[in-house]
Amino acid sequence: MTRGGRPGPAISVTASRTIRAISRDAWQDCFPGEPEGWAYYCAIEASDFAAFSWVYFVARERDRVLAVVPAFVTDYPLETTLQGPWRAILRPLFARLGALLTPRMLCLGSPLADACHLGFAAGVPTARHRELTEALLKHAAEFADAHAIGLVAAKDVGEKALSHGVGEAFSAAGYARQPGLPNTALVIPDGGEAAYLASLSPAVRKDVRRKLRRSDLVRIDRRRGTEALPFVQQMNQLYNAQRERSAADYGSFETLSEAYFRQVLVELGDAAVVFFYSHQNRLIAFNLCFEGKGVLIDKFIGFAMPESRALNLYVLSWMTNLRYCAQRDIPVLQAGQTAYAMKLRLGAQLQPSWLHFRHRNRAANAALRFAAPLLAADRHDRDLRRATSGASRTSAARATLWTLWSLLLALDVAIQITMKLAGDRLAGIPMGAGWALAAASSWLVWLSLAGYLATLVLWLAILRSSPLSAAFPVTALTYILVPLSGWLWLDERFSLAQGIGVTLIVAGVLLQRDGGGKRSSGASD
Amino acid sequence: MTAEIAVLLALWTACEAAGQVLFKRGVDVLASPAQGRTFPLLREALASPSIWAGMLLHGVEFVLWIEILGRLPLSVAFPLESVSFVAVLLASRVFLGEAVPRRRWLGVGLICAGIAVLGSAA
Structure with a gap:
């Protein structure tokens, strides 16, 4: 438990229940270019997600914001982490032990963000990241104690975010970790669409070209921010239909509402870009993206079936986003945590992310560590199992x-x-x-x-x-x-x-x- | 009668402990799990004399255990089985040189106590 830093001025950490208690500029300073920033958290807060309440931990020194991390509190049913056969087998157990296995959780990160936004102000030297993380984690633990919350976690912490001693701070604070659902990213090659197509294998390239053949039957409209407001009801319907078809069920994580779409369009403004796909004057798909400096996040997508499949709208939306990135000089298309097989085939790469967790009750903590490999999501996603290597190999061995x-x-x-x-x-x-x-x-x-x-x-x-x-x-x-x-x-x-x-x-x-x-x-x- | 059962049990325990040590010795010379898949192991295992010896002992043990179960009610045989946990831990320390921290001994103590309590409830 050694601390790297010198005994400088004291770091003070506060917990706010709204992001509006922190100045927009101070927050944004910690996340340069990030489209899921201050405004996005405002939008989430205003969307009335009944299952969650929000907390923001801010580390300051002499009133200057040095580091921030958003968090949420929820009754987290462990059952939602189970996929595949385990879910059916263990259902009777969960039915009987419901309350026991649904601990209240404080989780750093956001159920609606692509990553855990643990950020440090631009002027803070990387040597201080560990010290600041330790201060934030300490305060999070105190917050959990004060609110009788047993389980503290951090979800979707990217590999890069763990550098400069941040990972060490988590282990020093007693957190165990296991691989979480990775994100996917496509690096847009110089030369745009032509260069991209050239980078694919001949078989995939041929397939993409074939699937784009009927794209002139589809009208694509791009709208930014409030321009898309008239369509929120349809977006929500398309999204929910899409979600119901998906095999994975992550419970209340990612159940969206009309309010969410409306708030996002209002708060993010021009940074929220929606592509609408229509066929014979009927809206059959939308794709909500967030544009930042350096990245386009492909956030939510909804398709009407069967038209969307018949017209291969997925590949068309992929190419549309790629063309948009190329045209706006955005180097990375971030494609999210679903449908891995398809995205990898289309040239995206996996970005590993980690789930950290700790229970303040020692027995519960031991049991959690013991059971964690069983709960690892990537073990039950066939695409992921095939695609992952390296980082999660130990987890694979443990799961075996x-x-x-x-x-x-x-x-x-x-x-x-x-x-x-x-x-x-x-x-x-x-x-x-x-x-x-x-x-x-x-x-x-x-x-x-x-x-x-x-x-x-x-x-x-x-x-x-x-x-x-x-x-x-x-x-x-x-x-x-x-x-x-x-x-x-x-x-x-x-x-x-x-x-x-x-x-x-x-x-x-x-x-x-x-x-x-x-x-x-x-x-x- | 009781002496006979005691001998059977002693033999059974010795077979169990020796068999486990032989199995462990056997798999330790096989390819590490990182190199091979989980199950090609069977083919390699059947080429190991040590594993064959362990299987032989387990065969003897199998017969002994059926014999013991025939002579004792399950509620009595059951708690006696817990002796094997202590025996195997001792054997892995003595014959395999494995470090057994006190925490593990304590755990095995709890296991034996738990088995005894379950046996009395059966």
């Missing part, structure tokens, strides 16, 4: 380990049952040739044996990446699975003794975890 353990434990319970049945059948026979013959002719014995071999393979795979003394105690979880599944799926009651036994075993297994609180991420697993 989780899968191996889940399979092993489930199989083991099944085998315990068949073995007990087999044992009962052979109980009366004395050991020897007769016993062996009886055993060999019992299908239960063969079934147990087959299961046993399967668990052996899983077990060897686990042993390969864990020390024996660390892995073996975890197998004790097989003892709690029988009463636990009875409780979850068969409505059986836990007896007091079973409750105590299960608690003791779980506590014992949790104590086997490596590292406790101090190990920073990235260590070998």
